[in-house]
Amino acid sequence: MKKCILTAALFAAAVCLCQAQSDKDEQTVTLTEDSAVAYALENSLSIKSSAIDLEIKKRAGDNAWNVLLPTVQASGTLSRSGTSSYSSMEAAAQSALLSARVGALENALEKEGSRPLSVGDQAALYNQILGGMGYEDTESGHWTTVGNLGVSWNLSLAYIGQIKAAKADYEGGKITYEKSVRETEVNVRKLFYGLLLQQENIRIQKASLENARLRAVQTETNFKNGLVPELSMLQAQVSYENKRPEVEQADRLLRQQLDTFAFIIGLPVGTNIVLDGSIEPEYVDVDVDTLIQKYSASSLDIKNLDATISSLKDNLSAINLSSYTPALALNYSLQPALIYGLDFDRYTDADNWNDSNSFSITLAWNLTNLLPWSSNRQNAKNIESNIKKLELSREMAVENQKVEVRKAVDTLTQARQQIDAMGRNIKLAQRSYEMTMRSYRNGTTELLDVRDAESQLDQAKLGLANQKFNYISALLDLEKTLNINLTSAKNEGGNK
Structure with missing residues (x-):
């Protein structure tokens, strides 16, 4: 009887363990760059809010003609x-x-x-x-x-301007929505590569920690064999123990960043996210003058300003028509009475x-609306002033676009040069580290020299990853500024 009870308990425990493991697996999500963007576009609260705003403006634009409907009122x-x-x-x-x-x-x-x-x-x-x-x-x-x-x-006649203004406002709403989608996409891609950079940094630190552990083990063995003094063994152990909290802290920080990333893209906080990707940029050849000449008008910021200016002009036209033209009113009343x-x-x-x-x-x-100091004419003057301000803002946006494009192109050029240089530097640092380790094993080099050589190698690797991230980030900024896709991967459907 006891055996049966024990068997049943073990079976139940095994089922619970399998169920727990299944639940754990269900909470693990593997994300590529594009799938992360897709999650964000589907679940982003800011995009949902922008979609509601767009729906309101679409409804207003589609039904702007309702100002022409007669007013019918019945009462008893x-x-x-x-x-x-x-x-x-x-x-x-x-x-x-x-x-x-x-x-x-x-x-x-x-x-x-x-x-x-x-x-x-x-x-x-x-x-x-x-x-x-x-x-x-x-x-x-x-x-x-x-x-x-x-x-x-x-x-x-003022109704004509009002209808046109409502439709122009809807067109501006579509640009605002597209801008919100574009910004969300760029931010998610940057975060994705930023997390990959953090993972690369942790990988380098863990490799360095493992090397420190192996050196500590080897030094302890050499000390027991009488090959090195006790001080060398203690230095190696202290170096290893000092690196452990740094790596653990980096791991905790990465988990927190992954939770934040899950929240941003719309996944449940606590989801085990596995990033599927690498910090390998797709290089493009770009020229500042060519980009500005071909794509400056594609900027969503400039398009948004143009749409706002167009809407204000239609509103100004409506106010002017209401001031300078009469209105026609048709009225019919029927009143039946019963005593x-x-x-x-x-x-x-x-x-x-x-x-x-x-x-x-x-x-x-x-x-009264014809008087220059009437409220109607004052509203018209205020709209004219706002139009002038927006036109100035547009000129500033065009000039700022040139600055941003030039800055992004310079960053791309510099990052690519640094990537090539650091690629060569890693080879030299790797060779220097290997030679220093051989000398250390032979007892002809101090532990401090080994740590210096390893630090230089780690800095070279992390520097290369940083420059690759800088290249990708600058390219995303450039594409966002001009509202274009420059890489073949995105042109084939990555940017949706």
């Missing part, structure tokens, strides 16, 4: 008056219709030789006639139902309703 009112409508009906009984009916009855009575009707008899007869028509002196006589239907249609509003059976009979309607055409021109 049920009101109570202190005076009953029945009293008004008695007065109305003196009208031609009721008078004709009473007169006919009087004539009939006179023909029969009867006396004329008195005032009281006439009043009783009016009440009898009104009662026959369905009107009684009740609470419902105090209530009246009034409906109202109003249609107004305003037309102005005895609480007698709901009367609502279905059209004869119980009294309708009144009106139609008007108005040509209105706000002459």
